[in-house]
Structures are given as C-alpha cells and as structure tokens.
Amino acid sequence: DAGVxxxxxxxxxxxxxxxxxxxxxISGHNSLFWYRQTMMRxxxxxxxxxxxxxxxxxxxxxxxxxxxxPNASFSTLKIQPSEPRDSAVYFCASSLKVQATNEKLFFGxxxxxxxx
Amino acid sequence: SQQGEEDPQALSIQEGxxxxxxxxxxxxxxxxxxxxxNSGRGLVHLILIRSNEREKHSGRLRVTLDTSKKSxxxxxxxxxxxxxxxxxxxxDAKYGNKLVFGAGTILRVKS
Numbered sequence: 001d002a003g004v005x006x007x008x009x010x011x012x013x014x015x016x017x018x019x020x021x022x023x024x025x026i027s028g029h030n031s032l033f034w035y036r037q038t039m040m041r042x043x044x045x046x047x048x049x050x051x052x053x054x055x056x057x058x059x060x061x062x063x064x065x066x067x068x069x070p071n072a073s074f075s076t077l078k079i080q081p082s083e084p085r086d087s088a089v090y091f092c093a094s095s096l097k098v099q100a101t102n103e104k105l106f107f108g109x110x111x112x113x114x115x116x
Numbered sequence: 117s118q119q120g121e122e123d124p125q126a127l128s129i130q131e132g133x134x135x136x137x138x139x140x141x142x143x144x145x146x147x148x149x150x151x152x153x154n155s156g157r158g159l160v161h162l163i164l165i166r167s168n169e170r171e172k173h174s175g176r177l178r179v180t181l182d183t184s185k186k187s188x189x190x191x192x193x194x195x196x197x198x199x200x201x202x203x204x205x206x207x208d209a210k211y212g213n214k215l216v217f218g219a220g221t222i223l224r225v226k227s
Contacts, residue, residue, distance in 0.1 A: 004158070033215075042217060042219045042220065043159075043204070045214055045216065048214070056214060091159070093158075101146055101208035101214070102164070104149065104161035105215065107159045107160070108158050110158055
C-alpha cells in the first residue's frame, strides 16, 4: 500500500487566495483526520471523519476552513480566504477502525503551506 | 489545550546511550500512544499502551504507564543516529473520541 497520500507537498500562496489541500487515505481505512502543526501550537486536530461523515469539527479555527470527504478514498481541506497565520504543515491521517483512540494513525507526509 | 506534555523538550545524547522521554497528562485515559517524527516527514506510530497495562516492549523501545501519576515514559535503548527525531505522546480523554498530541521531545543522537 502507498500509505496516506497528500497533495500538494508544498503550497505558496498570497493572502486572500483560496487553498485546497488533498488527501487519499489508506484503502479500507474508515477514519480520516486533518491535523495542523505549527511551532507555537504543536499538532492540533482540526476535524475527523468516520465512514466519510464529519464527526467533530470543533478544532476548525474559523469559518474560512472547511473540509469534505465525498467518498472513502478522498478528502479535501479548503481555506478561503487564506491568511498569513494559516501558514503551517497540514497533515492528513487515517486509521482502520472507527474508534481511533485505540487504533494507530497513519500519517501522510504533510502539506507545507505558506501564505504570504 | 494539549492533553499530554512531554519532558524534556530537547535531549542530546551519544550513540549507544539510552534515551528516556516522559509524558504527563491531565485527565483519565483509555490509551496512550507514542509517535516519532523525522524532520520534514509525517508522524509514525511506535507503540500503544492501554490504561490497564503497565509496560510494553517493542524492539529497543520500552514504554511504561503509571495511571496513578498520569504519566508515561518512553525508553530507547542503545540509541542510534537514526533515532534522531521528535517524539510525541498522544492521549485520549477517557470519555472522548479524539487523540490529542503533546508538544514533543526533540531527540538528537550524536555519532
């Protein structure tokens, strides 16, 4: 298996632009997570899906952030409009079973986002 | 807020020495996990320990859990330069469904 695949690997954009990050989880995995990593705040859980359904989006910082999972093999995280403080590494992770806390997470390589 | 907090923030040792990292958390948990992150990469799962377990081993890794003290430790024996990475503990709130990561310990193993 190729693991969790994220694209793009790097994204540089200007403030106000729309940014879309993409994730393909491991085939057969039933939970998908979006995390954001910064030096100041560490790893923050933004949102997670079970069986393609958003379960908890309380970590999404603002209405500018939205996430979708139209099918079991694809998810997007969109920021519109982007701001410099959104600069971070965004990770997607998946786990086999729905009850993720007793399952290990498989992380993608992340998207390094820079908003100028 | 972060559930788990690692200590120390950074650790530098010589190859062959043992490295010990600690994690403290605030509320009761079901499970605690340790992950490694190499520079510029995603996190990789190392080991999971359940609240009813006290110790777990995996190769050169030894994890202990003390629920009375709300703390866990990760011991890496006979460290290698390739162990250089950041190490994170992740915990769940006992009645929650989310895995929350600590700030991490940066380990540098000098050859």
